[in-house]
Amino acid sequence: MGVLAFDLGASSGRAVAGRLNCGLLTIEEIHRFSNIPVQLPGHLHWDILNLFREIKQGLLKSRSLGYPLQSVAIDTWALDFGLIDRKGELLGNPYHYRDGQTEGMMDQVFEVISREEIFSRTGIQFMPVNTLYHLFAMKRNRSHLLEQADRFLMIPDLLRYFLTGEAYTEYTNATTTQLFHAGSRTWDTRILGLLDIPAHLFGSIIQPAAFAGTVLPSISKELSLPPLPVIAACEHDTASAVVAVPTVDRDFAYISCGTWSLMGTELSEPLLSPKALGYNFTNEGGIGGTYRFLKNIMGLWILQECRRIWEQENKPFTFPDLIEAATHARPLQAFIDPDHLTFLRPDHMPEQIMQYCRDTKQPVPHSEGEIVRCIMESLALKYRMVLEMTEELTGKKFKGLHIVGGGSHNSMLCQFTANAIARPVWAGPAEATAIGNIIVQYMAHEQIGTVREAREIVKKSFPLVTYEPDDADEWNDAYARYRSLIG
Template structure:
């Protein structure tokens, strides 16, 4: 049975619809780098008797960075207010969730003082304070040793470099801190009064030893990071307390239970990938594209470091071998700049313009550092093309096509690298997340890979969040059963590869553009 996906509105009454009522109801908050959403999932018996998950979106809100002086911050208090609004709306719309869970982007955190109060607004991961600190840490510890310990791709926003920057600056906030709470753990703390550190988020810090399953206290001491502020990680699916009396009274709702799901949004999304029992490859597609595969153990080889892959903790005792790819951030920034110039082009119009633009006219390396946080993204794209001797995109359609084709090329390259590391050969690629609404990107991915792409579900992080709540409360047996539930509840669109000869020729051009960094 394929479940409905509704936007707002009351759920059907089980008796009126002829179906049994819901077996369980979960409320999921999924916060990404650009927006957040609240969705309710009801576990129901379908007409054929098989369980299916029915999802209703009840609240959506923007998540915008705030610049003050030289720093970039998250508006964390407003995000918490939006979460409270989502809880209130869930009950107003007739749902009765027994549990809730929160997943967010990784690496960022808040610091609490001895009274449990927040010490300033959390920094945004694109804040410039970490510039040059990877190189400093490498000079102190050694690149191979840092990777062997933490197993993460060297990214300037990793928690370790944010804390190192605060340590070097002798930040009063760091000196006064008693507890570090990563973003979803901080939001759960404000709801429940319970302080925890969930495992999947802990592994995004580059301060966790995946083989030894403990914090890297030795590295903290080397970098002047206070070890006292770190809590022992708990596994995804941990029951994390109930809404405090104050929150329940304010919202007029029962003291529902909070579950520390896979609180890193990537790991919740992977839990919802509708894969079979064998090895599979996936992309969680959004502002970032996270391409990887699931393993039983972290892979900490020198070759893994050389190819810039990460080992992040997953649900069910797994590890995700994955790589961060710049993703749709580049196109999102270009569109934002066009809007500031007066353009009102929608994403569907932009995708159609890209579809009609000349193929393979210009290509970029999406993971080149120039695209990380440039003052002018359009100019960064034009300058890359100019300096590599390619035609410079002149129109939004040409720019969008350049970005989407280049992303698809990067997907192929990273998938082949993953195969070289694991020794597996993947028949195709599962794509999940909001980015799969860009059908042209999905088709380009299949074309570049020369393999099918299976796209769906869209709201994978929220769905995985719900599935992990159901596992925690015994409504779903395990991760395998959760994925089977996802597969029968949500449609998957298949994209078959086309024009293999043209894409293979363009791929050779692409790899030549970024050969020194490949």
């Protein structure tokens, strides 16, 4: 028997079937679809009903697998949510985390409760896209949605609710909201109360690898499927990806690399020191009581946005086209800080990159290849900076860096990262989030015992590519310039 993972990212989703046989895991993608947000007058939204339609399409296609399924589970990006009314119906389309309603909200929140207290309670880094600031904006704007709501559900919770009729909030995703107490592992009623966000919206927490319901009879009948159990995987996609890091080491560093780059390590307790606050690190919940101590980096969103703009300008480049063009550009000429707020939601990403270089008195990249190379080198140098911060904060020294997720296919980024950190980079598996989702389902079925056992299975089941560092002097010089540039 197999299991089915729905893995939804900020730009696409997929249904991946997995089978465990004699200690080896095999996976098969059976459905892939786009996740395209919708800009309406005034707000940016997720098309949540279309995403649920695609989940049903994936279930429909699972009938042709040739073997029965034991269960299904969903993981998605973090932060975003839907609101359910007292009749159990969805109120409006969920806002996209890049929606502009949070502009200025962080400062307004800090007038009520300090950064220091928020971090000491939640352990979560400060970003304007955080759930807290969206809810606070809705409260300040007297949103009728918030006034009518009876239940807050994050995106995977909401899709699971549509599938089963059961409303739970999964732990790893709840921890990302900046509304969850890191010590007590419950909703933080003090923060909710101070910000006048209705506490009754926040319901029961369910842990990863727990059974969370069964596919509704009406959906089973519609799709001619048996009543499948639904598992709460690690429903934050990064939490799933970290489960699938192919290592047997207790201390390891990783990047879950995609639209965002989430870089850090795994700890047994949250790290809430003043320096962790100063470096704006985060402590997100993981499986088995662990914490993902990490930092969010803007990631390949910048490249994706450049490609989108170029497509609008009748330059339909593939990603391999852009990487090939970048190989012919002069190395280490100009850099950006990927996390600068000007890159969060610009109207024209290539122009914004050029403007940043002008403003910082660097050579300005003009061609597509020069811009792409600037992005790739800047990400690699930012990774080195964050790796050094991670080691300083934790007191650990890492032998190298694991890159999992779609970015592990980007050989230029992986090699540049190895060069920047002067250590090996181990790339793969690319489908780490789906694999982690599948593994947690097998843990729910007691066919995998521990996370260590799971990681050994991943290491045996999927090939890795090792990138050794090169050009050390040039990259050390570039890093010194990068540090002086972004401070």
